[in-house]
Amino acid sequence: MSDSATTDDVLLRMEGIHKSFPGVLALNNVKFDVRKGEVHALLGENGAGKSTLMKILAGVYTKDSGTITFEGKSVESSSPREAQKMGIGIIHQELNMMQHLTAAQNIFIGREPRMWGGTVLDEKTMNTETKKLFDQIKIDLDPRVRVMDLVVAKQQMIEIVKALSHNSQLLIMDEPTAALNDKEIEELFRIIRQLKATGVAIVYISHRMDEIKKISDRVTVMRDGTYIDTVRAADVELETIINMMVGRKLDEMVRPDAKIASDEILLEVKNLNRGRAIKNVNFQVRKGEILGFAGLMGAGRTEVARAVFGADPFETGEIFVNGKKVSIKQPQDAVSHGIGYLSEDRKRFGLAVGMDVQTNVVLASLSRFCNWAGMIKSKDIGKTGEQFVDSLSIKTPSLSQTVKFLSGGNQQKVIIAKWLVRDSEVLIFDEPTRGIDVGAKFEIYKLLNRLVEDGKTIILISSELPEVVRLCHRVLVMCEGRMTGELSGSEITQENIMRLATTRETIST
C-alpha cells in the first residue's frame, strides 16, 4: 500500500528526522516526501509530531539529525526567513497578521515599493501589485481593506497570497479549515486546486477526515513521533486511516476502574449556547464519576467548561447543581457552588508561580486562614500545606519552595490541592497531563481515580484519546460546538470517539 515518491518529480524529501525536547523524543526516524503540484495530507493525533516536523521544515525548529532535500538541494534551514527564501511558506493555524494594516500592507511588509528616491512609500504600486496577485488566484478582495475588518477566511487568503508572493514552491497549511464554515472551505479548496495546477505543492494538516479524501492526493500518517505509512488517498478507506492514526493495539487497554458511578445527578447543563462556539449543549454529571469531554482542538470543549465555570459569558442556557437552578455569571459563583476549574495553561491561569507551595495551596480560600483582623494565620497554612503535600504526594523540598521550580506533574498536584482546600465537589480538568512526562501522567491518573473514590466528581477534557478511554466512566464527544454523541462502558473506544469527533454538521440551508 505504501506509495513513496521515487522519481524525479520529488520536490521535498525528509529522511531519518530525529528531534527531541527535554524529556520527550518528539520525532523518531521520520520520513516524508512531497511531489511537485500535489496536495499531501499529513495526519496524526494531537502530539503525533506533525507540527514538529513541519516546524523543522519551516525553519522554526532545528532537527537533531536526518536529511532534508528541497528541489534537489540539501537544506539546513535555520530560520523562517531562510525557509521562505528557498520557497517554503507556512500558514499557521493561528494567523500572524498586522490587524491594523491593509491587505496590501500586510503582504508587502518589509519590501514596500518606494518612490521619490526611496523616501516615500508607493501605495499605488503596492495596491496594483496586490490586486494582480489576488487576480492570479481569483480572489475578489480590495487590497486597501484593513485586515481587522475581514472574516478569518479572508485573512487566511491574504496569508496565502503573502506566501505565494515570496514565490513559494511548497505551502504548509496547518489546520486551515479549523475556523471556516462550509462555504469558506469550498473557496479554500478552489484556491488549493488552482495552486496545484500552477505546480505549487501543498502539505495539508487537518483533523477533519471528510476533507482528506476530497482534497488530497496522498496521505502520510504519523503516530507518537514515528512514521506509520504513506498511501494514495484514492486507494484507502477512512476507517483504515483512522486505524493507522490510533494504532489497533491501544484498543485492548482496559479501564482499571470498572466501578459504576451513582445515579445521583450533581450537575446538569441545559441548552447552553454561545454563537458558533457552543451550540445547544446538554449534559448531566453524576456524583462520583469521571465524565470525559472528547473532541478535536477547537471543538468547543474548553468553551463549554469555561462557560459553566462562569469564566466566559453564554447567551442562553441553564445550570443546575443538585437539582437546583443556579446563576453562574462569574467564576466566584461557580466556586461557591463547589465547582473548580483546572486550566490547561497552568502557569497563566492556575498558579501564582512566583509564590511558594503552601501559599498556592490556600490561595483560593485565604479568608479562611485569616483571623478577625484580616491577619494571616501562617501556622494553619503550614498545617494545611503539609497535609496536602502528604496526601497528594507532592514532591517538593519544602513547603516554602517556589512553585516555579516544581515539575509539571507536581505543579498540577498543587492546583488540585488548592481546589480541594476550597471544598470543590466537581473538578473540571482541562488537559491535565499536557506537557507532563509519562511517569507523572500515571500518577495524575491514579490521583484522579482516588479523587472519585473519595466522592469527588470529575469532568475531564482531554485530547489524548488513550487517556480518555482509560479513565472515563462516560464520554461526551463534541464537534464544532455541538454534542455529537455520548459513549459509556465498552462503547468507549478510540475509533468511536474519532468518528463522533469528525461528525460535521451537514448544512441543509
Place this chain on the structure above:
Amino acid sequence: MSQTPNPLAIKKPVTYGANATQKLLAFASLVSMLVIFSLSSPNFLQTENIIAIMLSTAVAGVLGIGVTFVIITSGIDLSIGTVMTFCAIMAGVVITYMGLPVWLGVLAALAFGAFVGFLNGTLIAKLKIPPFIATLGMMLVAKGLSLVISGTKPIYFNDTEVYNLISMGSIFDLSAFVPNLAIPNAVLIFFGVALISGFILNKTALGRYTFALGSNEEAVRLSGVNVDRWKIGIYTLAGAIVGVAGILISSRLNSAQPALGQGYELDAIAAAVIGGVSLAGGEGTILGTVIGAFIMSVLINGLRILSVPQEWQITVTGLIVIFAVYADILRRRK
C-alpha cells in the same frame, strides 16, 4: 477581476489609522466646547484669547505629536517632559554660556533630543527594558542632568533677542488688517511639525512600521523586517520632536528653567489619548492628537475665563482624560 461573486469581501477602502469614531467624538467635543464658552462669556471669542489658547497649546501639542509615534508602537515615553527641559538647557549652554550663534543652539537642542530618543529606543529594543521603565529612568536622568548642568539656576537668553522671536515673533502678522491678529511663530512651528509628522506617519516606511509594530510586532519580525532598528528610529524621531518643544518653551519664556518640565509628559499623553491614539498600539493620527491638545487648552482657558478656580480646572481635565479612555474602550468592545 474575478468572476466569482464574493459576498464576504468588504468593499470599504479604509485609510489606515482611520480611527473615525474617536476622532469625530474629539472634534465634536472641541466644537461644542468652543460654542459653549463663546456663549457663556463675551471674553472667550476674542482674537487675543484665541491666540493665547493657540500659544499655550503649542508646547504640549508638539510633545503630544512626538509621543504619538511612540504610543502607536504600543510603547510609552514618560521622559518627554524633562527631556524637553534638558534640550532647552543645552540650547542655553550653547547660546548663553558658550556664546555661539543661535542656530547652533537650536541644532544642539534638536540633536540632544534625538540622542536621548536614540538611547530610549536602544534600551527598549536592544536591552528589552519595558518602555515604561526605560523612559521613567530617562525622565529622572534628564531632570537630574538639567539641574546639574544649569547649577539649578535658570539660563537667560537676554543677550540674544532673536531667540525669543523664534516663539514670540510673528512672520504671519495680520494685525494691520484685523486688530491683534498676529499669529506667533510658536503656533506656526506647531502646525509645521504636525504637517511633517503626518506626512512621515502616513507616507514613509518609518510611519508604516510605527503602525505595524504596534499592531503585531512578532508578525513584523517574522516578515524579515529589522524590528530593532526601526523601533530605535521611531524613538529617535520622537526625541527630535521633543527637542523642538524644548526650543519653543525656552524661547517663549526667554529662559531655560531647569525645574520646569515634569508633568508636561502627562499632558502630552493625555492629548494623544483624547485624540484617539490607542494605548494598545496600532491606531492613532496626528490630527487626533492636535485636536486632543486643543481640547485640553480650550478647556483650561474657558474655565479660567468663567472664573472657575484653578484646582477645579485640574480636576475637570483629569475627568476628561478618564472619559476619553473609557470612550476608547467602549469603541474597542463594539
